[in-house]
Structures are given as C-alpha cells and as structure tokens.
Amino acid sequence: MNHNIKVREVLSFIYEVLKPYKLNIIIMILVAITWAINLSLSPYILKKIIDSISSPETSDIFASVGYLAIAYFMLGIVLNIVFRSYDYFVSLKMIPNLRKDIALKGFSLLLKQNYTYYQNNFAGSLTNKIKDITSAIPEITQIIFDHFFSNGLALIIAIATLWNVNAIFALGMTSWAMIVIIGSTLLAGKLSMLSDTWSEYGSRVTGKLSDSFANILSVHLFARSEKEAAILEDACLKATKAEQRFQWHFFWIWLVYGLSFALIQGINLYFLIKLKQEHKVTVGDFIVVMSINAYIGDCLWVLAKEFNKFAGLWGKITQSLRTIQVIPEISDKENATILNVTQGKIVFDNIKFHYKDTDPLFQNKSVTILPGQKIGLVGYSGSGKSSFVNLILRLFDITEGRILIDDQDIRDVTQESLRSSIAMIPQDPALFHRSLEENIAYGLLKSTKREIIEASKRAHAHEFITKLPEGYESLVGERGVKISGGQRQRIAIARAILKNAPILILDEATSQLDSVTESYIQDSLWELMQGKTSLVIAHRLSTLLHMDRILVFDQGKITEDGTHEQLLAKRGLYKTLWDSQVGGFLPDNKEQ
Numbered sequence: 001m002n003h004n005i006k007v008r009e010v011l012s013f014i015y016e017v018l019k020p021y022k023l024n025i026i027i028m029i030l031v032a033i034t035w036a037i038n039l040s041l042s043p044y045i046l047k048k049i050i051d052s053i054s055s056p057e058t059s060d061i062f063a064s065v066g067y068l069a070i071a072y073f074m075l076g077i078v079l080n081i082v083f084r085s086y087d088y089f090v091s092l093k094m095i096p097n098l099r100k101d102i103a104l105k106g107f108s109l110l111l112k113q114n115y116t117y118y119q120n121n122f123a124g125s126l127t128n129k130i131k132d133i134t135s136a137i138p139e140i141t142q143i144i145f146d147h148f149f150s151n152g153l154a155l156i157i158a159i160a161t162l163w164n165v166n167a168i169f170a171l172g173m174t175s176w177a178m179i180v181i182i183g184s185t186l187l188a189g190k191l192s193m194l195s196d197t198w199s200e201y202g203s204r205v206t207g208k209l210s211d212s213f214a215n216i217l218s219v220h221l222f223a224r225s226e227k228e229a230a231i232l233e234d235a236c237l238k239a240t241k242a243e244q245r246f247q248w249h250f251f252w253i254w255l256v257y258g259l260s261f262a263l264i265q266g267i268n269l270y271f272l273i274k275l276k277q278e279h280k281v282t283v284g285d286f287i288v289v290m291s292i293n294a295y296i297g298d299c300l301w302v303l304a305k306e307f308n309k310f311a312g313l314w315g316k317i318t319q320s321l322r323t324i325q326v327i328p329e330i331s332d333k334e335n336a337t338i339l340n341v342t343q344g345k346i347v348f349d350n351i352k353f354h355y356k357d358t359d360p361l362f363q364n365k366s367v368t369i370l371p372g373q374k375i376g377l378v379g380y381s382g383s384g385k386s387s388f389v390n391l392i393l394r395l396f397d398i399t400e401g402r403i404l405i406d407d408q409d410i411r412d413v414t415q416e417s418l419r420s421s422i423a424m425i426p427q428d429p430a431l432f433h434r435s436l437e438e439n440i441a442y443g444l445l446k447s448t449k450r451e452i453i454e455a456s457k458r459a460h461a462h463e464f465i466t467k468l469p470e471g472y473e474s475l476v477g478e479r480g481v482k483i484s485g486g487q488r489q490r491i492a493i494a495r496a497i498l499k500n501a502p503i504l505i506l507d508e509a510t511s512q513l514d515s516v517t518e519s520y521i522q523d524s525l526w527e528l529m530q531g532k533t534s535l536v537i538a539h540r541l542s543t544l545l546h547m548d549r550i551l552v553f554d555q556g557k558i559t560e561d562g563t564h565e566q567l568l569a570k571r572g573l574y575k576t577l578w579d580s581q582v583g584g585f586l587p588d589n590k591e592q
Helices: 008-054 062-091 095-111 115-119 122-163 167-215 216-221 225-277 283-324 385-392 416-421 436-441 450-457 462-467 485-499 515-529 564-570 573-580
Strands: 348-354 362-369 375-378 400-405 420-425 503-507 533-537 549-554 557-562
Touching: 008 062, 008 122, 008 485, 062 095, 095 122, 095 283, 115 375, 122 283, 122 533, 167 216, 167 283, 216 225, 216 385, 225 400, 225 416, 283 420, 283 503, 348 485, 362 400, 362 557, 375 385, 375 420, 375 573, 385 503, 385 533, 416 420, 420 485, 420 533, 436 485, 450 485, 450 515, 462 503, 462 557, 485 503, 503 515, 549 564
Parallel strands: 375 533, 375 549, 420 503, 503 533
Antiparallel strands: 348 362, 348 400, 549 557
16 A cells, blocks of 8 residues: 655655745744854854953953954844744744644545555554654754754854864864765665664554554453553564664764764864964964864764754654555546436446455446335345445445446546435444534534434434433544444434435444334334435345345345345245344355
C-alpha cells in the first residue's frame, strides 16, 4: 500500500502548508539575520572598547568609548524587541495554526482513501502518522530558519570578521567548518534512511498497541495477555534497535566534532600568542578571535545537534507522507457528476470482479433490480452477498462491465453523492465515541431533537436510551462498546431512518436483537422500505418471506431468482437452505 516518496513530494507538501504564512516566514528570516549579525557585531564592539581602554593614548575613557557603550546597550534592546517579535509572529501566531492546518490536511487526505486502505493499515498507526507530521513539519521549519539559515549566515559573517583580524584565523576556522559541514552533508542520506526506518518501526509499535486495545475483549477471553505482550515486545525490540543504529552514528559524529574543535581552538590560541609577541594583534583581537571561535563552535555544535533532529524529523515526515499520500485506488473522475436518484433502479451490466490476488468472484454477471423492489440476498458465507452490495456502494471497483443506478454509471458520479443516496445498516455497526444523540444525528446532520427522538422510537431505541443516566447525552465509548450489540444495531437503524435515502441496504440488520424486539423492528424496517429500492442480506430466511424477489448466491453466481414460494417449488439450493435451517438460521457452509 505504501509507495516510494520523492524528496520533491515532501518539499511540495511542506510548501503547501507553509504558503499561507509568508509574512511569518519573512519575520523568521529577519530575526535570523539580526541574530547572525549580532553574533560577530557584539564581540567586535567589545574589541573596540577594550582596545580604546587599553591604549596609552586614551585620556578620557568615557569620551573615547561612550558611543560604543551606547551602541552595545542599544543592540541589546534591539535584539530583545526582535526576539519578542519572533515570539509573537511565530510561536504565538504561526506554529499553533500551522499544526491545525497540517492535521486537517493530513486527515483530509486519509478520508479520501478507500475501504481497502483501512483494511491494510492499523488505525493507531495512521493516527500516529498524522501526529508525526503535525509536530515534525513546524519543528523542521524552525530548524531550517532558526538554526541552519541563522547559524550558516552567522558563520559567514564571523569568518569575515576573523579575516579582518588576521587571515590565518579565518582560513583555519573556514577549513574546520567546511570539513564539519561536508561530512554532515555526506552522511545526510544515511541518517535520513536510518531515521525513516526508526520512524516506521515506531509506527508499528503504535499500531500493535492500538490493535491489542481494540480487541481487548478477545485478549481477556482467550487469556492471551502474554501473547500480546510478546508481540509488542518484538515490535519494540525492532524499534529500539533501529533507534540505536541511528544514535550510534551521531555518537561518532559528536565525538569527532568535539575533539576537532578542541584542536582548532588550541591552534588559534597558539597563533594569537605568537602574533601578540610580534605586536600584530591587540588585546581586543584576543577577545574577538576567541569569543567568535567559541560562537562558531557553538553554531556548528548546534548545527550538528539540529542536524540529528532534522534527519529524524525528515525521516518521520517521509515515512508518514509515504502512507498518507498514497493515491486512492478508487477516486472520482475529474468531471464526475452528482448522482440523481429519481426511481432507484439498479443494473449490473455484464460485470466482472475479483479481490486482489484471488480468483474471480463474479464473471459476466448481469442483473436488474427494478425501482422500489425489495430484494432478499441469501447464500452460504462467502458466496458473494456482501460483495454484491459493496460493489453498489463502490467500496471496490469492478474490473469490467457497468453498474448503473437510474441509468447513471456509478463510476461517473461522485462517491459522496453515491453513498448519500444509500442507507446502510451493517451487521455489526460501530459507533463514534460521542453522545447517542450525535450518533443518531449522523444520519441527518441538520435533524432536530424531535426528529432524533422520533427516529429512535421507530427503531425501538428510545426505551433503553431514556433509562440511561445521561439519556441522549450518554457517551457510548470507542466503537460503541458501552452499549450492547443489539442496542448498537437499534442506533444504526435510527440513523438510517433519519437518513431516509432512496436506496436501502440491510446486512443482517436484526441479527443481534431478541425475538420480541426484532418483531417490532421488522415493522419499522418494513415501513422504512416503502417506496425505496431495498436489498436485505439475511441468514434467517423467515425475514425474507415478504420480499418481492430473492436472489440466491453460490460461489459468486446468482443461481436462483424468484419469490419465496417460487424458489421452494424449484427444489434447488434455496429449498436446501430452507430445509437445513436450525433455529431459523443458515449454516455457514454446505457441509453443515
């Protein structure tokens, strides 16, 4: 599912999210320039003051260094104003909003992904990738301008200042700086790759945690705590080794850097003493050379540390965007239109379909469902019933043929308009960790409280909701775990009642209800089906007695088509299924 992402794709994404903040970026650049100039300017002013004070020709010290002292004082005030401007325009105004924009953009990209994408990625891992780019892009932006640009510019100005003292110091510092910079650049690719690997394993750890927590009931029921801990330990071990490989490279980089800086400072001190003996440098030159060298050393030390962080952040961004920016397998055409359902006629026109790396499921299938028909879908598990309705919803794309709704090819219309025209009640509905009212209103966002309560009553959910301490404001927990399966199903039915779409799909919509509640719900569902094209998947065949047609599926083929009475009379697969029911349900396969 992941794809190799190029550097320009990462830069393009960063540019897009930074584009609204041009003024803030300019402020960052101006602050960096001011800081870089001051790094050499302050020591240079001190040099001038010290040289004037130590000169035997100076009789009035205040008159001699007064303007320099004022300049030094004013420089401190200017710097304070500049840095506070940075705090306001960048830390306060830019960074929080930038994080918001990145999160929304990443979330928007993920929402465009198809159903199969989420089948192949951990929800926790995807959440972690959004979190990574939300924190990493603002941080890497600050590193580029606040450290790379500012320290790089400071290095150039400092070397020019040293040249003004003596070319020896400028050449020595330039040589050392170039060795450090070139070495860091040559290692950039390796470090980025190591960071990418570390980030990938880190996301897997998050995904494993999320998977275990999402299935915590199975963990407890099967007493598999040790098993889950072992799986997590294995993932953590791989992440730990990846991090150690990354940090080991920086251990040697910093060791070489520290020793080489001590060496260059020793050489500078030697030449300063030698030139002072020859009266070629002043006491002020001592101050400016040693302090600027210390500043340059600090700059390069910061650059090395920030380069470590930069490589790590770049790896996180690359690894996250590699997943987030995957081109959806199913996407709207550029000129896709809005689906207009006036009747609800559905046509499968000679379609072919198979899941990836599997044998064909449907071959040259053609079937027409007339407007307003109530169609039952039956067959053994895996016979193609769910795939049939998933193709109508365009959760998967057919390989050949056409699926038409009111003579409109569903590949020519927007996916949003297609799914807005279909209400689906799944076998195991998952709810948001929000209030019951919000979950029901998801079917119709502009619904009133009265409409929500009316839909709940028709779905026979109002009774249990009003018994809860918080009523309709009760939170249901992640995926609705705080309420029973039957209660979740009733909420899903209420949501579909509110949506009131022209096409209705029921996938075992009453399978988790008790018999009494089911009889009530059946009446509500039957009322909901009136005037709609309805497809009902059911293992309990007694729920399909009043369908207009029943389609019998067997290994991807519709082997029988007719009413309940007609199919019983044919004495085919449907008759076999009917006779083999135990307690009103179908067996899972032919052997049963």
